[in-house]
Structure formats: C-alpha cells, structure tokens
Amino acid sequence: MKIKQIIEARSNPELNPKRSGRVEAAEFLSKAMGQGGAWGVSFTQINKLGINPKTMFNSGALNTGTPAGVYFYPASYFIRTVEANEEFPFANEANYIQVFNFTPKNMLNLKTASHAEYMRVGDILGVGEDTGEGAGPNIMMAVDEYVQQNPGRTSETWELHRVFRKLGYDAIIDLGKGYLQANEPYSGVILDTGIIGKVQTFNNIIPKTNN
DSSP: OOHHHHHHHHHOGGGSSSOOHHHHHHHHHHHHHTTOSEEEEEEESSSOOSOOTTOOOOOSGGGOOOOOSEEEEEHHHHHHHHHTTOOOSSSTTOSEEEEEEEOOSSEEETTTOOHHHHHHHHHHHTOOOOOSSOHHHHHHHHHHHHHHHSOOSSOHHHHHHHHHHHTTOSEEEEESSOSSBTTBSEEEEESOGGGEEEEEEEEOOOOOOOO
C-alpha cells in the first residue's frame, strides 16, 4: 500500500475498518520525514524505547560481534517494507512500534565510511587489517579484534559498545549491506541514547485479511 493510498484509507475509514498499526506508523513517519531530521523505527516487546541490558548479538560483518544499543530500521526502509506489505527480518511480531528522531554528531555509515576513517580507527586501537570488504566492515573487524585481544569485565556486546563510544561514534547505520546484522541489510544502532528526541508509539497490529 502506497503512502497516498494510506492517506486515502484514513480519509475513508469504511474502506479499511481495521487499520494496521505499522501503516499508521508509516503514515506518521512519511509526514515527519518531510520536516527533516534523521528518523528510525524500533520494534519492542514492552512500551519503552531503550537499551536492553541483556542484549546479545554476534552476527555482524564477517561474523564480528555487534555492540549493545538501541537497534532500529532506517525510516525509508521501514516505509518501503510497509508499502510492499512484507515482513521485517527481526521482531516482526513484537507488540510495539517505536518511531523516533535522533540527532547524531558522529554517526558511522558502514556503506560510505572512508579509508581515512578506517586508518584513524586502526591508529587509535593499534589493530586492523584490510580485508578487501571495504572501510565499513574493516572498522567493524578492527573494533571486534581489539575487544577480543583486550577483554573487559562486561559482556562482549557492552565492550564493543564502549570501544565504539571511545572512538567518538554515537550511532552506526547500515544501508543495504548487512554489515551490522547479517540477516538485516538495512539496520542501525543508537549508541548514545541522548541523541534520541521525540518518540511516537504505535501498536503493532496486523489485521487479518479474508481469503
């Protein structure tokens, strides 16, 4: 369903009496994006947006670990997926949809990261090897290698979080490569929750259709 059709459905509720919560979220997001800023979408089991202290991931680029944080789908990807009536690869049936804007000061884009940025990270950490996969995954590999060589007192995901923050990153975004989460080509993670602004919550309702 296209956004234009979504708006028409809202204007004519009798044509769509049971509205999908994700359609409502896509409609809200489409309008909000028109006002500028960065936007993301998280699916949560509880009506709260935040870092799950027990988060455990190990499915990043080249099987690297992934940092603790608020994981999200980029706004444009969320809208495209809703319009295509497709499922999301992770947390598709979670109870809530959290739509939020954020203002990063230094976001690592794994698709467009430069070789110079990779060299900066390598110089700070004293590790790193060019795998031929590009600067983005190379940075992921360098951080993972550093954590493996210098284990801390917390879990691997929180040690990765700490090192990425040490490098100055407040968010990481992956636009179509699957470097952050191998099974989610489009994803992102907020490392500094202080950059999150407005949060709008929707129930993740998926109306049943008559076959």
